[in-house]
Amino acid sequence: MYRINIRARAKINISLDVIGKRQDGYHEVKMIMQTINLYDKINMKKIRKDEIKIQTNLAFLPVDDRNLVYKVVKHLKEKYSIKTGVFIDLYKVIPVAAGLAGGSSDAAATLVGMNRLFNLRMTMNEMMEIGTMFGADIPYCLLRGTALSEGIGEKLTPLKRFPNAYVVIAKPNINVSTGYVYSNLDLNDIDARPDTDEIINGINKGDLHHICLNMGNILETVTTKKYPIINEIKRCMMENGAIGSLMTGSGPSVFGIFDDKRKAYNLAHKLKVNNIAKFVYTTTIFNS
Ligand SMILES: C[C@@](CO)(OP(=O)(O)O)[C@H](O)COP(=O)(O)OP(=O)(O)OC[C@H]1O[C@@H](n2ccc(N)nc2=O)[C@H](O)[C@@H]1O
Numbered sequence: 683m684y685r686i687n688i689r690a691r692a693k694i695n696i697s698l699d700v701i702g703k704r705q706d707g708y709h710e711v712k713m714i715m716q717t718i719n720l721y722d723k724i725n726m727k728k729i730r731k732d733e734i735k736i737q738t739n740l741a742f743l744p745v746d747d748r749n750l751v752y753k754v755v756k757h758l759k760e761k762y763s764i765k766t767g768v769f770i771d772l773y774k775v776i777p778v779a780a781g782l783a784g785g786s787s788d789a790a791a792t793l794v795g796m797n798r799l800f801n802l803r804m805t806m807n808e809m810m811e812i813g814t815m816f817g818a819d820i821p822y823c824l825l826r827g828t829a830l831s832e833g834i835g836e837k838l839t840p841l842k843r844f845p846n847a848y849v850v851i852a853k854p855n856i857n858v859s860t861g862y863v864y865s866n867l868d869l870n871d872i873d874a875r876p877d878t879d880e881i882i883n884g885i886n887k888g889d890l891h892h893i894c895l896n897m898g899n900i901l902e903t904v905t906t907k908k909y910p911i912i913n914e915i916k917r918c919m920m921e922n923g924a925i926g927s928l929m930t931g932s933g934p935s936v937f938g939i940f941d942d943k944r945k946a947y948n949l950a951h952k953l954k955v956n957n958i959a960k961f962v963y964t965t966t967i968f969n970s
């Protein structure tokens with residue numbers, strides 16, 4: 683039986699700025715996105731019975747129409763009148779609701795997988811359009827690499843490749859939903875914004891220090907007030923050799939950028955043994 687294996691990679695936000703609020707409640711953003719080598723594994727195959735069957739290693743993750751993978755398969759089965767069933771084994775490594783776009787990346791990988799499995803001949807743009815219906819970050823998860831993301835996340839401009847670096851991801855033991863963070867953002871209460879243009883200059887020059895100096899995420903104004911642990915992790919990262927450290931997306935995960943492998947692993951070990959973060963993972967930048 684023909685099987686498709688896909689890696690659904692996580693992203694980090696090198697910067698996140700909010701320009702304004704739209705009438706439908708969504709926010710206009712300006713963000714620099716970067717894919718990292720932390721990934722879920724998706725294995726797909728056709729099955730005879732006409733059903734959508736998802737199996738996952740995370741007991742608490744729904745496998746019905748609340749799962750983005752299910753939603754994408756259902757949509758495509760209807761759109762292309764596919765009468766064959768689909769079985770998906772979803773092996774989650776990316777922590778859920780962590781600001782790492784795990785669900786969005788699974789959805790993007792499912793679009794790519796269904797395209798191959800059923801030879802649907804969808805173009806990248808078509809897949810991005812469908813992706814936007816299910817989540818603002820899905821178009822970027824299809825594109826991958828280094829990109830400027832605008833609109834609500836669907837306007838993408840690919841950037842030059844990000845300099846190689848080690849990335850430590852640390853998720854504290856708290857849960858914050860994306861909707862909560864955006865709805866509690868007060869655009870009149872922002873005193874520092876990331877310098878997106880300077881970050882792009884840094885990327886163009888391949889200058890990791892210049893990039894890190896200008897990083898920023900204005901959603902931290904919402905989360906750090908409620909959860910001081912986020913700043914604690916950032917401080918720990920910087921005191922242990924990170925060139926820069928920031929909360930990714932709506933959080934609560936924090937990442938640290940390192941140019942030294944030993945420092946990255948030592949810091950990760952420190953976060954683990956001192957029980958500062960629940961999930962700690964050391965990885966690298968992914969350039970497509
Ligand atoms: C914050 C970011 C940064 O990359 O990522 P995460 O923290 O989710 O990884 C994104 O903007 C999140 O994108 P994504 O998680 O796909 O958002 P969606 O599922 O479409 O929306 C969840 C909720 O967030 C709010 N939302 C999302 C995107 C946006 N540009 N403005 C918003 O106000 C809306 O209230 C929406 O109901």
Ligand SMILES: Nc1ncnc2c1ncn2[C@@H]1O[C@H](COP(=O)(O)OP(=O)(O)O)[C@@H](O)[C@H]1O
Nearest residue numbers: 748749750778779780781782783784785786788
């Ligand atoms: N395949 C999936 N993997 C993870 N979460 C999913 C998935 N499908 C739906 N979800 C739901 O989406 C929400 C956000 O998930 P996720 O993409 O991991 O986080 P974030 O938006 O912070 O990057 C969670 O509440 C989760 O229940």
